[in-house]
Amino acid sequence: MAKMTMVQALNLALRQEMEKDDRVILLGEDVGLDGGVFRVTDGLIESFGDQRVVDTPLAETGIVGMSIGMAVYGLRPVCEIQFSGFSYQNFHQLENHAARMRWRTQGRLTVPMVLRAPYGGGVRALEHHSESREAYWAHTPGLKMVIPSGPRNARALLVSAIRDPDPVIFYESKALYRAFREEVPEEEETLPLGQPQVVRQGSDLSLIAYGAMMRPTLKAAEELAEEGVEAEVIDLLTISPLDDTLLVESLTRTGRAVVVHEAPRSFGPGAEVVSRLMEGAFHYLQAPIERVTGYDIVIPYFSREKEYIPSVERIVEAGRRTLRS
Amino acid sequence: MPREKLVIADSIERLSILDDKGQLDRELEPDIPEELLLKLYRYMLLGRRFDERMLDLQRQGRIGTFPPIKGQEASQLGAIACLEASDWLVPSFRETTAELWRGRSLESVLLYYNGYNEGTVIPPEQCDLPMAVPVGSQVLHAVGLAWAAKYRRQDQVVMSFFGDGATSEGDFHEGLNFAAVYQAPVVFVCQNNQWAISVPLSRQTATPTLAQKAIAYGMPGIQVDGNDVLAVYAAAREAVERARAGGGPTLIECVTYRVMMHTTADEPSKYRSEEEVELWRERDPLPRFGDYLKARGSLSEESAAAVEEAVLAEVQAGVDRAEQQMATLGDPLQMFDHLFAELPPATQAQKEALARELAANDREEHHG
Numbered sequence: 001m002a003k004m005t006m007v008q009a010l011n012l013a014l015r016q017e018m019e020k021d022d023r024v025i026l027l028g029e030d031v032g033l034d035g036g037v038f039r040v041t042d043g044l045i046e047s048f049g050d051q052r053v054v055d056t057p058l059a060e061t062g063i064v065g066m067s068i069g070m071a072v073y074g075l076r077p078v079c080e081i082q083f084s085g086f087s088y089q090n091f092h093q094l095e096n097h098a099a100r101m102r103w104r105t106q107g108r109l110t111v112p113m114v115l116r117a118p119y120g121g122g123v124r125a126l127e128h129h130s131e132s133r134e135a136y137w138a139h140t141p142g143l144k145m146v147i148p149s150g151p152r153n154a155r156a157l158l159v160s161a162i163r164d165p166d167p168v169i170f171y172e173s174k175a176l177y178r179a180f181r182e183e184v185p186e187e188e189e190t191l192p193l194g195q196p197q198v199v200r201q202g203s204d205l206s207l208i209a210y211g212a213m214m215r216p217t218l219k220a221a222e223e224l225a226e227e228g229v230e231a232e233v234i235d236l237l238t239i240s241p242l243d244d245t246l247l248v249e250s251l252t253r254t255g256r257a258v259v260v261h262e263a264p265r266s267f268g269p270g271a272e273v274v275s276r277l278m279e280g281a282f283h284y285l286q287a288p289i290e291r292v293t294g295y296d297i298v299i300p301y302f303s304r305e306k307e308y309i310p311s312v313e314r315i316v317e318a319g320r321r322t323l324r325s
Numbered sequence: 326m327p328r329e330k331l332v333i334a335d336s337i338e339r340l341s342i343l344d345d346k347g348q349l350d351r352e353l354e355p356d357i358p359e360e361l362l363l364k365l366y367r368y369m370l371l372g373r374r375f376d377e378r379m380l381d382l383q384r385q386g387r388i389g390t391f392p393p394i395k396g397q398e399a400s401q402l403g404a405i406a407c408l409e410a411s412d413w414l415v416p417s418f419r420e421t422t423a424e425l426w427r428g429r430s431l432e433s434v435l436l437y438y439n440g441y442n443e444g445t446v447i448p449p450e451q452c453d454l455p456m457a458v459p460v461g462s463q464v465l466h467a468v469g470l471a472w473a474a475k476y477r478r479q480d481q482v483v484m485s486f487f488g489d490g491a492t493s494e495g496d497f498h499e500g501l502n503f504a505a506v507y508q509a510p511v512v513f514v515c516q517n518n519q520w521a522i523s524v525p526l527s528r529q530t531a532t533p534t535l536a537q538k539a540i541a542y543g544m545p546g547i548q549v550d551g552n553d554v555l556a557v558y559a560a561a562r563e564a565v566e567r568a569r570a571g572g573g574p575t576l577i578e579c580v581t582y583r584v585m586m587h588t589t590a591d592e593p594s595k596y597r598s599e600e601e602v603e604l605w606r607e608r609d610p611l612p613r614f615g616d617y618l619k620a621r622g623s624l625s626e627e628s629a630a631a632v633e634e635a636v637l638a639e640v641q642a643g644v645d646r647a648e649q650q651m652a653t654l655g656d657p658l659q660m661f662d663h664l665f666a667e668l669p670p671a672t673q674a675q676k677e678a679l680a681r682e683l684a685a686n687d688r689e690e691h692h693g
């Protein structure tokens with residue numbers, strides 16, 4: 001096992017899937033010679049050539065529309081949108097075609113593509129480079145929305161996403177790309193899409209998060225532990241389709257929950273999680289479920305982003321509030 | 326029915342007036358008032374020195390990521406110099422010099438690149454849009470502004486800037502098509518600096534020029550030597566005059582070069598050779614224009630040195646003002662301002678919650 005950053009782990013997933021399956025084609029802006037602006041596709045054009053690692057003209061609609069055609073033909077395109085903030089250009093291709101080709105053709109044509117895009121704040125980036133708009137895709141029937149939280153699960157989930165028979169939007173946190181290393185096995189490893197994981201056990205409170213918010217959430221759990229509160233921490237991994245079994249089960253034991261995300265609060269993924277908990281565990285609730293989220297504003301330019309992004313203190317404070325009631 | 330030949334324009338012009346050997350085509354030399362020539366020179370130098378200073382500041386961690394403009398001064402200023410103050414500038418993200426020409430302050434640029442929302446404030450007297458980061462998106466706004474100006478019978482012209490990469494976006498094609506259909510008074514200025522991050526022009530388009538795309542949309546197109554400020558000026562003046570006279574849009578392709586990295590986060594040695602860059606360094610628009618001015622007696626060694634000194638002082642003063650302002654701009658609550666004319670109650674409550682949180686943190690810091 002090698003210790004890898006998330007960038008390296010994603011690169012490993014792509015490389016191994018490309019070695020195994022010649023249907024896997026990468027395309028996007030600067031993914032070839034440059035190896036992607038974050039270097040996720042580094043070295044792949046050298047190994048697989050420019051027919052399998054395709055530098056495209058600068059057009060997101062083009063990239064996604066073309067991926068749909070390639071996927072319908074039987075290939076497994078993995079396209080990169082350089083920043084999720086530029087995936088709105090290709091919105092209609094996802095909504096009108098990728099998400100519903102199977103449905104429209106009653107199962108005859110399918111779109112097994114992956115759209116990878118860096119998302120989220122915290123890296124002092126220019127405007128339009130720091131947003132978390134996973135709710136758009138999670139809200140679109142026919143799309144799967146996956147967000148890993150570390151090198152190892154990023155690798156395993158990306159492999160599963162590539163092999164999935166349906167379109168998957170795969171958001172990668174820029175803040176996590178090089179934040180830490182984890183052991184990532186050389187041999188194949190997958191994780192099922194649509195299955196959250198318990199990453200810390202506890203019986204006093206359920207903390208539910210995903211992506212870049214996992215680290216502050218785990219840190220908050222540690223701080224709460226110092227106060228004698230044992231928080232269970234759950235990583236969603238897949239935002240949509242959301243499997244709430246584990247979440248509901250956790251809440252039946254803890255009776256209290258805090259949901260954390262960087263995306264704006266209103267109509268965000270947290271709202272869906274809370275609804276599912278209400279539906280599934282209403283009689284076990286001992287306190288109103290709290291949300292710790294980004295505010296309902298555009299994420300500010302970077303000098304103020306720290307105050308926008310949910311912090312450990314905010315999560316701890318929300319946890320304490322649920323415990324007081 | 327026979328196969329007939331349809332006659333469609335099959336050529337476009339390329340304009341060069343002051344070539345990279347310093348040869349001047351006297352017949353084409355535009356008639357530019359002395360004062361404007363000197364202003365152009367000063368802004369070219371200001372653009373250059375400010376860019377260099379920003380690179381230093383970025384390397385020292387005093388500002389964040391930014392896209393250098395070095396080498397593109399002529400292709401921005403030659404064009405923007407043809408606008409009246411009452412016209413509109415619709416920039417992309419690499420027209421810093423053009424924005425300075427229009428009156429944007431140095432400190433506004435620095436605030437922006439150091440992550441302050443205050444850096445995109447447009448002075449009330451200025452008819453400009455803020456820079457647009459989503460590539461190509463601004464092209465359509467230029468058409469809308471121009472349509473509106475025509476509707477209001479204002480003889481304003483709109484000038485939109487964008488890169489070679491932007492010509493691959495649908496927004497670019499839609500913008501040109503709309504403008505031609507409505508005969509909107511827009512001048513489209515493409516800064517063809519040969520690269521879109523790591524993608525060279527030859528992988529961006531299969532056509533030998535970008536200017537020829539104008540033909541497909543039914544508007545005049547011209548390619549100019551973008552490192553020749555006289556050529557850029559001459560082409561832009563013609564286009565602006567045509568637009569103002571009701572003659573519709575024009576596409577100008579300025580052939581220039583991105584001498585520096587795409588942004589300070591980019592590493593160009595991964596995808597292009599130093600030899601290529603060197604070739605273009607020799608075509609630097611700045612000394613070329615300086616030599617022209619000296620040859621015609623508009624500039625001397627002494628006056629050039631004086632301009633240099635004044636520009637450096639201006640840059641320093643801008644940096645000082647920016648750093649003074651930044652020291653007073655910390656308030657995080659500002660992030661809630663200006664999203665709507667009126668903040669909705671739930672968002673107002675979020676703002677108040679943050680205010681309480683910040684106050685509590687303050688108290689903790691004082692007592693803890």
Ligand SMILES: Cc1ncc(C[n+]2csc(CCOP(=O)(O)OP(=O)(O)O)c2C)c(N)n1
Pocket residue numbers: 029058060082086089419458459460461487488489490491492516518520521522583587
């Ligand atoms: C819609 C969109 N896609 C991708 C990006 C990321 N990006 C920023 S600049 C750039 C290249 C732009 O090339 P060009 O239009 O030639 O302008 P230049 O950078 O050379 O000035 C890319 C891909 C973006 N800002 N917007």
Ligand SMILES: [Mg+2]
Pocket residue numbers: 488489490516517518519520521522583
């Ligand atoms: Mg370019």
